[in-house]
Amino acid sequence: MAIKARILERVDSVTSDTGATSGDELTSMKRRLSRQLSKSVDKPAEKKEKQVKKPTKVDRLTEEEKAETGKVALAVFGDYFKAIGIIATAAFFGLFAIYQGVNVYSSIWLSQWTADPLLQNTSLSGTSEYSRRNDKYLGVYGGLGAAQALLILCYALIASTRMVEASGLLHSSMLTNIMRSPMNFFDTTPSGRILNRFSRDVETIDNTIPAQFRSWMSTFFGTVSTVIVISYSTPIFMVVILPLGILYYLIQRFYIPTSRQLKRIESTTRSPIYTHFSETITGAGSIRAYKATDRFILESEAKVDKNLKYYFGGIASNRWLAVRLEFLGNLLVLSAAMFAVVSENVNQSLVGLSVSYALQITGGLNWLVRMTTDLETNIVSVERVKEYMETPTEAAWINPFKRPIPSWPAQGSVSFIDYKMRYRDGQEPVLKGINCSIEGGEKIGIVGRTGAGKSSMTVSLFRLIEALSGSIIIDGTTISDIGLHDLRSRITILPQDPVLFSGSLRMNLDPFDTYDDSTIWRALEHAHLKAFAESTPGQLQYQCGEGGQNLSVGQRQLVCLARSLLRKTRILVLDEATAAVDMETDDLIQATIRSQFSDCTVLTIAHRLNTIMDYDRIMVLANGEIKELDTPKALLENKSSMFYSMAKDANLV
Known part of the structure; x- marks a missing residue:
C-alpha cells in the first residue's frame, strides 16, 4: 500500500506541475489509477513473482567490468619480460647482480684497508712499503668504483630503453587488437573502460612499473648483500635472521592479497568515472535543457567517492604494513649490535661494517616488502592490458589465398x-533465412517496421557481424571467403549519421590521397557542394571540426555523398541516408544518386517511401524475413500487401 500511496502522490505532483488537467479529470484519473493499483497490489505474492522476469546474462547488453582475483599469474610477468626481451631481461638482472657484488666487495675491501696492521702503524708512513701498500688498496678500491659506475650505466641504458619499448609494444598490441575487434565488442563495452586501459593502465606501465622494478632490484640485491655481510662478520646473526625472515614473509603474504585486490577494484571503479564524464560532456545540452545538472554532479561525485574508498583502503593497508616492518627492522638492528658486542675475537673493522649495514637493513627490508607488494599490485595494469590484447577479433583483413580480381x-x-544472423551468442537470430537474388545495376528499396532487420542486412553485407548460417554471394564470390579489406573497399555505404573527422575537407573526401584536385572538385559539383567549398577560406584545405561540427547536418551528408562519388563502387548502400536532412537536401541527394549511380546496384533502406517509388523492386521485411519482393506497381495494386498499407499510412495512395 505504501507503493500505491507514493504513485498517487507522484500523479498529484505531475498533474499539478502541468496545470493542464481539470479537477474532475484529475479525480477520475486518480480513481481509475487507484483501482488498477489495488488489483495489482492485492495479488498474491506467488503470482507477482511469476510476472517478474529475472534478467539473465544474455539480456544484459553491458556486463560488469571483469576484475581478476587471487595472485597475479606468472604468465603476466612472463608477458612483460617477453615485451622487454628475454636477453635484455637476463642482461640487466645479471649486470645489477654483478654491480651489487662489486659494491659489497668494495665495502669489505675498505674494511680490510682500514684494518691492515702495516697501515695502522703511522710511524711507517714515509716508507716505500707503506706507500706501495696504500697505493695497492687505493688502486683496487678505485677500480671497484669505476667497475660499479660502468655496470650501473650499462644496466640503466638497457633497462630504460627496453622498458620504454616494452610499454610501447604492449600499447601497440592492445591498440591493434582493439582496432580489429568486432562491432559487438564496442556495443557491449563502455568507452570509459577502453579509455581507462589506454590512459591510466598504460601510464602505469610507462612510468610506475619501470621505476618500481628498478627500486625493487636495488632493494632486493641490497638486502641480500646486507644479510651476507652481517652473517659473514657475525655468523651467530643467522640464528635471528631466519625466524625474522619467516615473519617478514608471513606479513608480506597477508598484506599482498589485500593490497592487490584493492588495486584491482580501484581500477575497475575508475572506469565508470570516465564513462559518466564522457556521457555528461556529450549530452551537456540535454542535461541543461532538462535542468538535471545537479543530479549528474551528484552521480559523478558518488562514483568518485566510491573509487576513493578503495584508494584510501590501499593507503591505509600500506601504513599497516609500515608499522609492522619498522618493528621487525628494529629487532634486526638490535640483534646485530648485541651479537657484535658479545662476540669474541671478531675483526673490529668487520664489526663496524656489520653494524653499519644493520642500520640500513631496517629501511632495506621495509622497502623490499613494499616494493614487492607495489610491483605485484601495479603489474595488474599489465594484466588488464593483456586482457584487451586477447579479446576476439574480426576475420583476417586480407586473405592472400582468395583475393578477388581488381575489377x-x-x-x-x-x-x-538461406542467410541467418544474430548479434550475440544466446540471442535469437535477427535475420531468419533470407533468400533473394539482386541483379547487377538493379535498384532495390528495403522497407519495414522498426526491428524488421533492414539495417541488419547492410551490416551483414559488410561482415560487421558474421553469419550464423547461409552465405552472401557477390558476382559469384562468397564474401566470407575473402578478406575484410577486400570486401569493404569494393562496397560503398552512405550512412544515416554522416561520419567526418577533424582535418581538411580534402582529407575527409580523399583520406588516402588517391585522386587529383580536379576529380575532387567534380565530385563536389555533383554533390552540390562546390559553391560552398569555393566560399570557404582555404577551399579544399578548409578545416572541418571534430565530427564536422562546423558544418550543418545536410552539408555533412553531402560531403559523405561526394566521398561516395569519388569511390563509385558497383554496389551502393543507402542506410536511411536522408533521414536526418531536410526535404530539399533529400531531393538533391536522390537526384545525384539517380544520375551518377544509374549503372550501379543500389540498396536503399527507405525513410521516406516516396524516394523509392521509382525503384526496380521493393523488399518488405518483417521479423527478420522477406515478406514481399516485387515492383512498386505490383505491390501497390495488391491492396492486401504490407507495402500498400505502409504507402497508405504515408498518404501516397
Whole structure:
C-alpha cells in the first residue's frame, strides 16, 4: 500500500506541475489509477513473482567490468619480460647482480684497508712499503668504483630503453587488437573502460612499473648483500635472521592479497568515472535543457567517492604494513649490535661494517616488502592490458589465398542464400533465412517496421557481424571467403549519421590521397557542394571540426555523398541516408544518386517511401524475413500487401 500511496502522490505532483488537467479529470484519473493499483497490489505474492522476469546474462547488453582475483599469474610477468626481451631481461638482472657484488666487495675491501696492521702503524708512513701498500688498496678500491659506475650505466641504458619499448609494444598490441575487434565488442563495452586501459593502465606501465622494478632490484640485491655481510662478520646473526625472515614473509603474504585486490577494484571503479564524464560532456545540452545538472554532479561525485574508498583502503593497508616492518627492522638492528658486542675475537673493522649495514637493513627490508607488494599490485595494469590484447577479433583483413580480381565486382549482383544472423551468442537470430537474388545495376528499396532487420542486412553485407548460417554471394564470390579489406573497399555505404573527422575537407573526401584536385572538385559539383567549398577560406584545405561540427547536418551528408562519388563502387548502400536532412537536401541527394549511380546496384533502406517509388523492386521485411519482393506497381495494386498499407499510412495512395 505504501507503493500505491507514493504513485498517487507522484500523479498529484505531475498533474499539478502541468496545470493542464481539470479537477474532475484529475479525480477520475486518480480513481481509475487507484483501482488498477489495488488489483495489482492485492495479488498474491506467488503470482507477482511469476510476472517478474529475472534478467539473465544474455539480456544484459553491458556486463560488469571483469576484475581478476587471487595472485597475479606468472604468465603476466612472463608477458612483460617477453615485451622487454628475454636477453635484455637476463642482461640487466645479471649486470645489477654483478654491480651489487662489486659494491659489497668494495665495502669489505675498505674494511680490510682500514684494518691492515702495516697501515695502522703511522710511524711507517714515509716508507716505500707503506706507500706501495696504500697505493695497492687505493688502486683496487678505485677500480671497484669505476667497475660499479660502468655496470650501473650499462644496466640503466638497457633497462630504460627496453622498458620504454616494452610499454610501447604492449600499447601497440592492445591498440591493434582493439582496432580489429568486432562491432559487438564496442556495443557491449563502455568507452570509459577502453579509455581507462589506454590512459591510466598504460601510464602505469610507462612510468610506475619501470621505476618500481628498478627500486625493487636495488632493494632486493641490497638486502641480500646486507644479510651476507652481517652473517659473514657475525655468523651467530643467522640464528635471528631466519625466524625474522619467516615473519617478514608471513606479513608480506597477508598484506599482498589485500593490497592487490584493492588495486584491482580501484581500477575497475575508475572506469565508470570516465564513462559518466564522457556521457555528461556529450549530452551537456540535454542535461541543461532538462535542468538535471545537479543530479549528474551528484552521480559523478558518488562514483568518485566510491573509487576513493578503495584508494584510501590501499593507503591505509600500506601504513599497516609500515608499522609492522619498522618493528621487525628494529629487532634486526638490535640483534646485530648485541651479537657484535658479545662476540669474541671478531675483526673490529668487520664489526663496524656489520653494524653499519644493520642500520640500513631496517629501511632495506621495509622497502623490499613494499616494493614487492607495489610491483605485484601495479603489474595488474599489465594484466588488464593483456586482457584487451586477447579479446576476439574480426576475420583476417586480407586473405592472400582468395583475393578477388581488381575489377571485382564487375556486375554488382548480390545473392542471399538461406542467410541467418544474430548479434550475440544466446540471442535469437535477427535475420531468419533470407533468400533473394539482386541483379547487377538493379535498384532495390528495403522497407519495414522498426526491428524488421533492414539495417541488419547492410551490416551483414559488410561482415560487421558474421553469419550464423547461409552465405552472401557477390558476382559469384562468397564474401566470407575473402578478406575484410577486400570486401569493404569494393562496397560503398552512405550512412544515416554522416561520419567526418577533424582535418581538411580534402582529407575527409580523399583520406588516402588517391585522386587529383580536379576529380575532387567534380565530385563536389555533383554533390552540390562546390559553391560552398569555393566560399570557404582555404577551399579544399578548409578545416572541418571534430565530427564536422562546423558544418550543418545536410552539408555533412553531402560531403559523405561526394566521398561516395569519388569511390563509385558497383554496389551502393543507402542506410536511411536522408533521414536526418531536410526535404530539399533529400531531393538533391536522390537526384545525384539517380544520375551518377544509374549503372550501379543500389540498396536503399527507405525513410521516406516516396524516394523509392521509382525503384526496380521493393523488399518488405518483417521479423527478420522477406515478406514481399516485387515492383512498386505490383505491390501497390495488391491492396492486401504490407507495402500498400505502409504507402497508405504515408498518404501516397
